Amino acid sequence: MTPISGGSESSSRNHGDGASDRHGESRTRSHHHHRSSKTRRRQRRKRIITWTIVGVAAALVLSAAWVGIRAVLATNELQAAVPLASRAQDTILAGDAEQAKATADEFAGHAASAVSLTGDPIWWLYERLPLLGPNLEVLRSLAASVDRVAQGAVLPLAEAAGGVDVAAFAPAGGRIDLQPMIDLQEPMGRAAGAFDAATAMVERPGVADAEVIAPLADARDEYLALVTEARDTVDAADRAVTLLPSMLGAEGPRDILLLFQNNAELRSLGGVSSALALVHAEGGALSMTQQADSGDIGRFRDPVVALPIETRALWGDNTARYIQDVNFTPQFPLAATIAREMWKQRFGTEVQSVVAVDPVMLSYLLAATGPVTLDTDDVISADNAVQFLLVDVYARYPVAQQDAIFADAAAKAFGALTAGGADPRALVEALAKAGSERRILVWNADVEEQAVLSGTTLAGELPAGSETEQAFGLYFNDMTGSKMDPYLDVQFGADAVTCRNDRLPLYEVHVTLTNTAPADAATSLSSYVTGGGDYGTPPGSITTSVHVYGELGSYNLGVLLNDQPVGYHPTSDTGYTLSKVVSQLAPGESATYRFGFLGGEPVQKQPVIESTPLVDAPEILGVALSCESAVW
Template identity: 30%
Template sequence: MRPAPPAPAPWKKPPLPRRVYWTRQRRRSLKIVVLSVTGLLVALAVLMAWVALDAVRVRDSLAQAASGVSTLQADAVAGRTKNLDATVAELQSHASDAQAATAGPHWTLASRLPGVGPTVEAVATMAAVVDRLAQGPLPQLASVVEVADPATFAPHGGRVDLTPLEGVAPDVRRADQSVGYAQQRVEDIDRSPMLPQVSAAVSDLEGQLGDLRMSTATAARAAQLIPPMLGADEPRDYLVLVQNNAEPRALGGVVGTVLVLHADGGRIELTDQMHASQVGPYVPPPGTLTDGEEAMFGDAVGGWMQNVTSTPDFPRAAEMARAMWEGETGQLVDGVLSVDPTALAGLLEADGSAPAGAGAGLLGEELVSYLVNGIYLTETADDADLIFADFAESAFESLSEGSGEAGGMVDALAKAAREGRLLVWSAHQGEAHLLEGTVLDGGLRGVNGSRPVVGVFTQGLQTAKVGHYLDTAVDVVERGARPDGARELEVTVAYTSRVGEPGAGSPPDYLAGQDESEPGLIRLRSIVYAPAGGAVLDASENSEKTGISPQQHDGLSRAFDDIEIHPGETVSVTYAIITGKHQDGDVILRTTPGTRPAEVSVGK
């Protein structure tokens, strides 16, 4: 039997030519890629549309929240306590909306995309920062401001009630720390290319937080400083230097009289008073003068209480005054304050009181003019000094009673501090550290953060009460920048004599100069300090080069020009100065406070 024939092989489609096969494979792969990319683009479009929709909500909410921060800060500073709760509630609502809109996974994904990531991340960070502030420290400010109303801390019957401030001190410190943290987070936002609107919003929020931090930092310092300095923990004694701007010194004027204030549990008493000429001379000075101090001011700065204000560094002047007072009386005070007639007159005007005796019935500028000039026209020099001392004593007694409107007193104090007419130094290291860098400090510094500090000071070179007849104007102009990041400044100081002008009167020789060849001649020293790391390069007087020899004082470059001003004449000195490297902030100008404020111009 024959075996069955094998089954025929199944039919197979002949293989495609290799070129056709790969062409179809590429088409299929391309189709998959196209579909994938299309899907991804659609997903991204949906994601970005979602983010964009939320971004509109965030923008509106953040704008409202930022406005709320500004309103809250303004109300807090102005003491408008009735508005604070409503402002906080509205701020919390807007901040919460902004935070919720940026909390989803779509924002997390969008923040990782190239190109748009920095913009998305910046918006999310701003929303988180504002929400954290709104839900955290800002509500506390409402209750803090209500307690810290100026009226609460105005003296009444010679006493300040410290209990409310001690109670809110912890909340104030926590609020300040939180605002500082928020400020740092916004400053750390990546400024890579982002949408202009978002970049502007970051800058706006940074500025608003900076303004708010100034308020919270001031409040935090006050909460830590005021109770202990007013004797909450133990009694304190303070030396008060009352400067007389009629005889110019770098910090304002010669020390006319010295008072001692005793503080115990918020109660303030005037316990001693002495004319400054009675304290000294000390040979050698108590403590060692630095080479820079001796070269510029001579031994007199450390030898007489009257001359401690010759140095523009108030903490140093305070240390010398404290040592002199201890040498004279045996009393070691806890701190030193400095005021001048303009500061006292402003406080008395705000308080609504006027001291008895000297200047009775006079207010404001009229009172200042009488104290620095009028008494010398009608009285002998010795009698005028006694009248000045009596005024200072009665002024402090009037102010300690606190009979006037508290808000006006606070404004007057702030104005005096900004003009350098009210300075405070504490012998307690922790308190001195808190005062450092504030307007009350009066320290000699050449830089504040990124801002260069230029010092322009006036020192009288004659025993004469010329301050009333002297006007000062200072103009600072930036002339260029150097490759190393330093800036070139031109500082022009113009001094004008009012001796002989209509209405200025014809002063006796001892009042406006005792030069035999020309009565009324004013002689003074113009002193300029360059910013930290910078230098004074050269100077010209009335457009003619003058020789200067820059010196170092506490690490700062300084130069001076001794000038003479004839009656009715204006003498100007122009200094070429360079700043330290990379000090790109606005220039801070510090000047000697005269009987009238200096005319100041700081420009580019």
């Protein structure tokens, strides 16, 4: 039994030992399998990561290439589009409707392609990248702006040109056909809105001030200048087609008072208003029904309107007592209101509009109409009108005849304008040039009509700046009581610098005046021209009051004459800070004034000057301020 029992135990142990070996072997195999699986998973993950990286890198490379290629293509489209815009404008003005439409379509095609190339999601993502992103955003904004011009302005205007004869805008047979203007009101309004939107796309922060590569920055700045100029042109045209039909009698008879300003005796708005005319407009038909001079208007015992207190303090009651002095004030709406009331009190007609022009504007007009012959047999043209009317008349004709010559020149020019034959394009360019130089000023008694002109040079308002510009008004008034201002040479300029801890900028307006009259002017010029000393100025000398208006919120800092402090009159007008000096110069003498102003907010802006329109265009002085050169 024992052996059996022992064998049994032995067998049992042997059996147990075999099972253990098998289990160990199984565990070993399992362990090796587990390690192998982990290895394979790690390798698989590595492959996935590797291919993912490769894929992402490839995607980035491809997308970068995609964006780069599309950027080049978009740039090419814009370069092709921009010149076509001005070509389309030329063909519209030339009256070539078919070519205008074809050019507009080509322009719009390039613009639309540029927008498409810069408008996909990949482009949008790349705009979020540093350094590269701003460049892409600027390029996309340029494309969108050009497309807005194409779709909202060039195409509608080219379409409208098919039904409009540009020659119809020029008077003929004493009338102007008003229907073409009325037909253009809708497309011109759309175009003005499109240009506003297109300009805003490029002016907005993040585009206008973005740090981008030099070629793109140059293209952006050049385009912004072009689109801004075009916007202003279209805006002026929109206002014109909106307002002119009403002023020319589309809705009923109108009477317009014309003031002819004589720049030989300066006033803030141009010159003395010694010649006047009444124009009647009805359904586009124009006729000059009455003429008068300052002698016919005469002197009013009391001011014809209640003058603002500041106007009375600055210019006195004569502003509303003498027609020659209504434009002492640099605010044409006030001057026009006074002139209107004077005409009404003298002649009984209450006009609906007042328009002021000067001999320089007349010379521009004669470039479109051609020369005219006066009753004296003098021929005046674009080349000699200013010299004849502001200088030669006083040397060649007696005082009693001079006003009649001015009236005749005005009537002859008006007749040449309304009779027909004027070059339409030259006429538009002449009026636009005169308007930009403030040589045409317009006021309407109707508030809504006047609102159309608000903010334009035609309105004759005090200067208004912007977010980037600090505006100054520079106004001259003759104090000699003479016709010496053709001999007054004027130069001016301005600059700004920020030196104070409060960051308020300093502005300086520099004005240089020179009396260019001959040394013997006291005897070689007539006493009517020199004033004969009647008002305290020695014959041959020129006495001028100079008023510099600072923008609302600015402060006077003083005035220097030839770099030395000089007495001046600090005051205000309608909320504008201003500084006044009076200059008296003998023949050959010069004086340089430096007017200092402190800006009202801690932002330095570009100073711009709005000036009295002079006989000759003033030379612009180069002014470069520094904290060392500023004396305030």
